[in-house]
Amino acid sequence: MLQIKRIYEKPSEEDGKRILVDRLWPRGVTREAAALYAWMKEIAPSADLRKSFNHRPEKFDEFTRLYREELESEDRKDELERLGRILRSGPVTLVYAAKDTKCNHALVLKQFLEENMNLI
Template structure:
């Protein structure tokens, strides 16, 4: 999986590959045309309660990372978004996770990229992931508009 992270406010580039917004809220002041998204995976963002608790406080970053990873592990909607991210990655090339936070070091996209890279299921096929993690039928679309 070739993952990068980038602020959604930065200009799109050819080497971004598949551009995926991983924020729950649409970034203020960014048009759809400027964002040039291939997907918006809202469900993979931290829950509103967790995001409010964290408030991008660098002193809470380590605890936030632990709690966010627990959310990623324990939420079926999040697993659907992880599967979709892997589908993009399986197409080859680069996938760029886009986030709106100001600080490139204190943001959930970095934790998400680390989580995806450390996942024990990285080498699994999408079909295997669906059968082991999502037994309740077909996946609903996680694309937003």
């Protein structure tokens, strides 16, 4: 089972292994409160892509296309394989800090992983 959740939501047993998929540490969250299994910064969108998107919904389609291209690149292969191993071990929750729950990179990453689990 793979799900996503804002890091500001309270952790629960149903989360399984919680993996932070942001490049930057979320403001106001302690490591203890985050209750993370791992922090996978390198799976997050590049700094340039994150800045160009700037959480603007009208740019989400373009952001999605470009982030998927980044995920398909050789640079992300090792992190995707690591994430694939974790996913096969049980429930995983990808946690993120973005305020927008409908236009964010965790949604794109979740969909990408669901579509490509057999390849990673």
